[in-house]
Amino acid sequence: MADDSEWIVESIAGYLGSPEWVIPVTDFMEHKCTVFDDEDENKLSYTEIHQQYKQLVEKLLESYMKEVGISEHQFLEACSSPFAKSKAVQAVFQPVVATDDFQLFKSLMVQKNMELQLQALRVMEERNGMLPDCLTDGVDSMGELEQQELCILKEVLRRSKEEYEQEMAIRTLSDDETGSCSTSSSDRMVVDHMDTPPARDTPPAEVIHTSQMSESSVMGRGEGERADGRDRADSGRVCPKPAAGRGSGSKVLGVLRVPVKGVEPKMSGSQAAESWLEEAWREAGISKSFTELSEVQQEQLQQRALYLRQQRDKLQALRKEQQPKPTKELSAAPVPAPASLEISMEEKKRLQKRKQLAEKLKEEVIKK
């Protein structure tokens, strides 16, 4: 008899795990759970849904028992056996017990509703990159600090996009007017190709991509020392007032600019030059954008940019001599921590020189 009841309980437990049961029941819950919240007071509509649930479970169980040939009496007996009282079996039978236990049913529905909401949020986040403000304002969904961080991130993304666009505009301009710039950029391509080992035929874009990926993955872990180096790089080339008086923002800014740099590593020098120019204009009180400047000013600025690029190229050549294959190390290592350290040393030197240049440039522009 004991064996008999054990078999019956196991059989029904098995049915409760089978698609014949799981699909209709889950389907029901997913469709009906949206009205369930975890307010203390219950809505009248819950009762209606609970009734429907009861009917569904009864129908399913009844047809299964008929199919397998378990009588209600046998089932009753089996349920009183000690085996049916074990914790594992009790957990499996929870959806059945929920037909008679409204509180249990409600908790299952509330849980399901929350699961679906979280899923929806995740999908939204994946699609848009971030959540709309209306969904992040909730007190318990996100801390104030996280919200602040989100704001900073948005600001940073916006700025870096602006910078990139500005740079592109300037680049196309200078490409049109002076051929030398494009020559220098193609020179750089050559240099970079020489940097990579000859056997490797991966296109440079891919190298850039992978290095960027690894960089961003490292970044995701919030690594301190690297961020440190970037902060320095940052202060060298980015806005004079750190993110409009947002002290905590500077670190995030530093971290986040790197992917941009990673996308266009060859342009980092000219980007820096543009930043300096921008800075200089601002300090000189020229708030107009580059294209609004007079032709003479534009030309002068371009000359300076060109000069800075040439300086940068020289520095790169110098660096290439000192370190034959830095790019290879960078792209080959999954986590380019050692390579980046060396680079940051290099960068320090370069930055110092750049800073001097920037100072000179500033003086010149301001004097005018």
Place this chain on the structure above:
Amino acid sequence: MGEVQKGLFSVIQKLKGTTEQELRIVLLGLDNAGKTTLLRKLASEDVNTITPTQGFNIKSVASNGMKLNVWDIGGQRKIRSFWKKYLENTDLLIYVIDSADKKRFEETGLELSELIDEENMKGVPVLIFANKQDLATASPASEIAEGLNLHTYRDRKWQIQACSALSGEGVQDGMNWISSNILNAKKTT
């Protein structure tokens, strides 16, 4: 369906395997009678921030070794038609009356007699709380009992209890009546 439901019901009782005595109690009455306040009082919760119930509240309260599952359903006119959906398998009806709301004594009497006539309420004991006795204008319980013609109830146990859900006075007396009358009656069946 009735057969299967009964079967399933007993299956679940077996599955739960609780040896504790459980009572299903429905708490009804007109809006503003004090049902939710009474429920909160029974559960020893705060009674100062109660708003009109739009749906229903459930609380499980331990009392005299029993587990009371008390269902408090909103009493506004527009949702009174839902009451009968909650009467199935009910062991006891608690009906709450605002003793100071004389203008609606007739209305509350009508609602009660309608409930009593429900099929699912056949033979189900009734405990009536003559609530808000803390108000000076409250009618005494005996007067209310007379107005409700309680003495004509012959098919069930009934009791009227003066109380103040706000202060808690008289509430325990009502609970004691439940344990001594309903519990014993249930054991014998």
